[in-house]
Amino acid sequence: MFIYYGIAALVIIIDQLTKWLVVTNMEVRERIPLIDPYLSLLSHRNRGAAWGMLEGQMWLFAIVTIVVVGGIVYYFQKEGKNNPLFAWSLMLLLGGAVGNFIDRMVRGEVVDFVSVLVPVINYDFPIFNVADASLTAGVILVIIYLFLDEKKNKKDKVA
Template sequence: MLIYYIISLIIVGIDQLTKYLTVQNIPLHETLEVIPSVLSFTYHQNTGAAWSILEGQMIFFYIVTLIVVGVIIYYMHTQGKNDKFFAFSLSLILGGAIGNFIDRLFLQYVVDMIRVEFIDFPIFNVADMSLTVGVALMLIYLFFDEWKEYRQKKVGTK
């Protein structure tokens, strides 16, 4: 289990480092083009969740994040030890949740910086990417776990 907590800590470290570098090197709302018309870094302060929903509701975010972290740790110890894929997805979610929680706790907003230029998509950060990939992997795990269970029941009824 320790390896999955280390993965989470690495994600938090990378997330906080990229946010620090953004704040130190890019003025607020300014853009630094990395790959023209594809990728840029734009320093943005988000007081809400994804797509800036629930702006300014910090107490709500504190409570929800603490509950989510508690649930993740619980599942990491009860279910994660049985499946590495599931534990890995939980570690990505945990790292992302803690990365954004640190910002909310100390700054009262989340530092976002990654901007995909070729589509109209909100600016995001490393923690957001980790959360998204973690949730996607968890959905894949749950789908295949249900399918496996269905197949076992189907074989058992013959």
């Protein structure tokens, strides 16, 4: 069971380490091309939620994050311990939520730094960080888990 919390801890450590590297080694708006022009490091700060929504509402983010973290821990204890896919998804969500929460509480803003240009449609994807990627992966895994669980439940009802 504690190995799963280690997943969340690892996400938080990698997230905070990468953000620290960006803050200490790059100026805001500085860009370092990795695969030009499709992938680069771009030092950016976000005082809101996804895509800058609700800028400056730190009290709201604090309350929502505390409730979400409580919900994640509850569902992990209730359901996740016995289901590896669900446990992984919850711990990725936990690590991502806590990683960005630390930024909001310590810095008053979230450090973003991964910039992606989607080539086929020439779409400049919103800048993100390790915590955001972890949250996205966690949501995708929850959806997969729910889909598989529903399929299993239908199969069990037929049998």
